[in-house]
Amino acid sequence: MVDKKYKMAEFRLNSKQKQEGVYVLSEINDEFESLYLKVRKKEKRIYSDTEVDSLPLIPDSNPHKNEWRLREKSFLRFKDYLKSKNGILNILDLGCGNGWFSGNLTKDFNHKFFCVDINLTELKQGKRVCESEKIKFIYADIFNTDFPSDFFNLVILNASVQYFPDLKKLFELLFELLTRNGEIHIIDSPFYPVGEIQYAKKRSMDYYSSISFPEMAQHYHHHSIKKLLGFNSKIFYNPSSIKNKIRFLFLKEDSPFPWIVIKK
Numbered sequence: 001m002v003d004k005k006y007k008m009a010e011f012r013l014n015s016k017q018k019q020e021g022v023y024v025l026s027e028i029n030d031e032f033e034s035l036y037l038k039v040r041k042k043e044k045r046i047y048s049d050t051e052v053d054s055l056p057l058i059p060d061s062n063p064h065k066n067e068w069r070l071r072e073k074s075f076l077r078f079k080d081y082l083k084s085k086n087g088i089l090n091i092l093d094l095g096c097g098n099g100w101f102s103g104n105l106t107k108d109f110n111h112k113f114f115c116v117d118i119n120l121t122e123l124k125q126g127k128r129v130c131e132s133e134k135i136k137f138i139y140a141d142i143f144n145t146d147f148p149s150d151f152f153n154l155v156i157l158n159a160s161v162q163y164f165p166d167l168k169k170l171f172e173l174l175f176e177l178l179t180r181n182g183e184i185h186i187i188d189s190p191f192y193p194v195g196e197i198q199y200a201k202k203r204s205m206d207y208y209s210s211i212s213f214p215e216m217a218q219h220y221h222h223h224s225i226k227k228l229l230g231f232n233s234k235i236f237y238n239p240s241s242i243k244n245k246i247r248f249l250f251l252k253e254d255s256p257f258p259w260i261v262i263k264k
Contacts, residue, residue, distance in 0.1 A: 021127040025140040031162025055100035089153040204237030
């Protein structure tokens, strides 16, 4: 059944427009992409193909080396979890950026990866770097694209949930695309106590203003963990647990963000 559905989705994709190997399923939003890339450049987060190919490993000279060391731990946790899954899965990597996360997973698994974003530049880079029949790079607005229902076994939201303004709307859509026992994995994404949301919004505005792109703040959304109430969610990694707090005291650094799994 999975193979049949995969071939059906592949046929749909092949009938669409492609740019440098990237399937383009939505109207391209040049304004947002231009702004996003300018911010990334200012933050020194534009990487060469060689650097993307080595992620999450990064040289000591990179200004974000400490962040990537923590993201490597999140990646390895998910990789170990994926080993427990049987069969070939259809995996949606939503907000994939340059696709480093799924690209690395293709080296060890035979699952089918669908990397979706609205950043065509990074998608093209991902396609160049992660050349594999197991992965497809897709430019698409998830809310305005006809993806097949009951198709994906897993959805990965890796450091991307903050770019979606309405989590309830997002999850309801993803549930339509997921198989009966499908899962949404939220990784390396910030959540805030309700009482700190306004302060967090101001902090983001101050930050983006300090790098001369205050307009980016309207695209960065601050979610409370309470927004997950009513969903079948479970925290697989909790940085606030007593065990992890003790580990942090002994300088065993790890991601400050939880790994949350929502089951359909």
